[in-house]
Amino acid sequence: MLIGVSLGPGDPDLMTIRAKKALKTSDEVFVPGERAKNIVKKYCDPKELDFPMTEDEEVLKEYWVKNAKKVGPLAKEKKVSLAGIGDLCFFSTFGHVKKEVEKIFPEVRTRTIPGVSSITASAAKLDLNVQSSFEVTDGSEKNKKIVLKATKPKSLAEKLKNEGYSEFTLGENLFREDEKITKDLPEESSYFSLLVAEKEEQSWK
Known part of the structure; x- marks a missing residue:
């Protein structure tokens, strides 16, 4: 199994209990650089992978x-x-390596342990009180949208199709015992639901 372990924004105190447990119980732990290595070495003996600092797509x-x-x-x-x-689900090296592992070694199971992202950490650090929609971007074309409080997922998906979104996944009560994840969208869902809408990807991003 390959596990992506999200370490949080850099403060070891903001690592999750699940992340620490994974580091302690893994047979092998790899990191993409010195900063991550310094955080995890308290829990394991990590090996550093070589990744160049470049924006050249072919080299990456x-x-x-x-x-x-x-x-x-x-x-x-x-x-x-x-x-x-x-959080390794957002703009991470792990996401690209995971995709290649799944192509080359389809028998390998993969999963990701979530963590505190720079997005949510910055809100706390800068004392932001976010109560309405907001946009996170690195300047590239948007190909995903997450809609919170998706209580009417089926009709919502129909509206999003007009914006070019074609694939939809509903998550309800995530990380709870009654968690539900489905692509078969119901007419109604609970308040604690979110809808992930995706466009067909046009590039390696």
Whole structure:
């Protein structure tokens, strides 16, 4: 198994209990750089993967594949973690390596442990009180939208199709015992639901 371990924004005190447990119980732990290594070395003996600081897509792709081929074979037989700063579902190296592992080693199971992202951490640090919709962007084209309080998911999805979104996933009561995740959208859902809308991806991003 390959596990993405989100370390939070950089303060070890903001790591989750689940993240610490994964680091302690993994057979192998990899990190993408010195900053992550300094955080996790209290819990394990991490190995550092080589990733260049570049925006060249071809070079990045080469290293994603290279490192996927390094961790993938181990993950077939062992519990392997790749730990990184932030929440690894957002703009992370792990997301690209995970995608390559799933292509090259389809038998390897993968999962991600969420963490405190820079987005939510910055709100606390800057004393922001967010009570309405907001946008997070790195300047690239938007291809995903998350709608909170998706109590009428089916009709909401129909509206989002007009914006170019074509794939929808409903999450209800996530990380609770009565959690539900489905692509078969019902007419109604609870207040604690969110709808993830995605456009067809046009590039490696």
